[in-house]
Amino acid sequence: MLLMLANAKLWAAAEEDFARGLELINSSKLSQVKQGVDRLIASSDPRARIYLNAMLDSNLYRHTKEKRLVMLVSRDGSKVIVADVNDASKTEELKKRRVKRVPINNRLRGDIKAYLASKDLSDESSSVRKAAVQRLLGDIGELELGLFKQRLEVETNPDVKYLLESGIALDKLANGERFEQLAAIELLGESLEPPVRNSLNQMAESGPEELQALAAKALAKIDDKVAFYAFLEKVFFGLSLGSVLVLAAIGLAITFGVMGCINMAHGELIMIGAYTTYVIQLMMPNAIGASLIVAVPAAFLVSGLVGILIERGVIQFLKGRPLETLLATFGVSLVLQQLVRSIFSPLNRSVETPEWMSGALDINPVFAITYNRLYIIFFCLAVFALLFFVLRKTVLGLQVRAVSQNRNMARAMGVRSEWVDALTFGLGSGIAGVAGVALSQLTNVGPNLGQSYIIDSFMVVVFGGVGNLWGTLVAGMSLGIANKMLEPVSGAVLAKILVLVFIILFIQKRPRGLFPQKGRAAED
């Protein structure tokens, strides 16, 4: 009880400090402002940070007439645009002489900097501490050095600890004795922070002679690491591009591979999936994150139904005439494109990315994994696994495989092949729709979305070997990685051309793809 009371009292005192502090800095006298800053610091209020940061950037102004503090956004001749300190979106335009800057000098700046740095360095979250050290590494002065040393004594997180040590080492490298410099180079060779590389670079070029070689060696070690992470990044980009390709192609692998019918409207089924995402998002404007999850089954259903319609309406009449099927489904694709153009207008629609999809996972300063690419890879693998399960472990899968291997025999065993055809086609189309959901997060959604993926999808299926899901996975991933590896060397377009030419040549060597079907089913 007493503790609570004491707490409440403390809290009230802090609140008063904060309010009084704000009053004091709303002044033209430096001495008063200084007192105000002291009060704000004493209050430890998290809201104080905004004001202090604005002061540091010389952006904190006072409205002379209305006696309130505002944040400068931009200057425009005799006018200024200012924002509310607590809400940056509330802006107003004022005459220049209506506002005056809150005075500040270098000493006060130093105080504020020291306060903010020490507050960040003692923050509870290790990621805040880490970010603070990383920010301070670029410009280490006496003040930062002191704070680093202080913090190092109590720091427990190894990453932050190492960063603090490298900060101290940076100072030693610049100002320390020779033996200290040697130890510093040794330590800094493990770091990937850009300021560390800069100082080592400086040392290797213009430092004392006996240190130059060592610094160069440490630098080479770092560069090796950077190159390695750059390689990893390319592989990661390649995998994410490959996942997109696999997602786009895997539905085709089912309809083309298992049923042997070429569906040129496959791209448009992807497009329909993407538009479904767009519509669902319009229906749930307040829950973007959830709408994406709802969109997956919805897109599966919509595209799947359209696929079944195509199968029943067109493809079933063209059994055993693959080239005609190709032409007819191409016609269907044109109709679907125009339909979307008439309904949604020919303009591109952008689908919003939910918060949990944006941002990146920072592994280290030179290697970050963006969440949307990461999720696409996982999503692709999940869809693949699910599909694999359906085809291998369910009754439908058994029947699909039976029909694809020997239609007449399957019919004789009582499989209703018409049914199976429609469902297979629906499954493949539904997966295309799911791919559309993923694509809507990467590109704009427009009527031509499908067209740009149809050729790539065919390439993946043909490269992997028709009728083989594993082949599609391997082919998609390897084409994705090959593309991303070539891109820095040759440019994006040329990389794509090279990959196409490679596939054309590959088909000459292995006309049935990477993993050809074996046995009787393989014969035409």
Next chain:
Amino acid sequence: MSTSTMNPVFDKQTNVFLSVLSVISVLVIACNQLFPADSALHIPTYTVTLLGKYLCYALLAVAIDLIWGYMGILSLGHGAFFALGGYAMGMYLMRQIGERGVYGDPLLPDFMVFLNWSELPWFWHGFDMFWFAALMVVLVPGVLAFVFGWLTFRSRVTGVYLSIITQALTYALMLAFYRNEMGFGGNNGLTDFKDLLGFDLQSDATRLWLFLLSAIALGLGYIACRFIVASKLGRVSLAIRDAESRTRFIGYKVENVKLWVFTFSAMLAGIAGALYVPQVGIINPNEFSPLNSIEMVVWVALGGRATLYGAVVGAIVVNYAKTYFTGALPEVWLFALGGLFVVTTIFLPKGIAGLLKKKEARA
């Protein structure tokens, strides 16, 4: 099909087709020249050029019919050969502009000056001479088709696989020609042509001549295809279409037959492209787009495969419909085209020619 029996080169259909083609060509030119502009029978030069364009498409369709209808190779990349022929002609026309370009450079075409290139790339040399350009019109598509076919047919890539890699071929070429570094004008392509062999491309007389040339080329191309179809080579092609393995077991070199007919067809497509470019006044990478190539196949499918004249009819009907719809009802065009694909393949497997034949058989 009726063509599988021994046939003379000039069978009944060929004679009818050639007569109709010559009569219409003469009539069109006469109507353009003899009647004054306000007469109801007058055909404006614009329409003549449009018809000339259709004739180029028709020649292309005949080339496709030769390999698809008679040999069973569905090429989804014939637009590439057409466009290459067009580019060869376009390069000649570009060189003819000379100092009359916007930048007035005597040697470099405008787009190269714009890209700050200092000299002509090696592959542009020689295109200032018409005979060289004309040779390239057939050689470039021919060589590409030969190399592609040599690789493909020998490794026995057939059916759907073949269709898909021909599509990849034209797609790769499209991407390549879109690049400025290729030296073919990037996505603007080649345009602003002034004259051909000294004749002003804008003048009515040149346009009439181009129309007439297209008609003659179509006629000659048609006769050449008839020659092939009626010869032993043509009958082997039919055998390949109907039973490839059996033909091979009998002892025919299937690869060679395919290769030569495919190459010839590509050259024909190149000629069609070369005649097309001066009439429309532009060639750009869009001609390589896979969509175009598929559309061409539909002309043939609609007209009727393995008849040659069906291909001509299909090309003209579809393109006339396209001109009409994209002008009058642009929204409807893709619905109509898409519907056409579906209806033709399901209900008219033998195309318009099949309908005509059925009628004849009944009568």
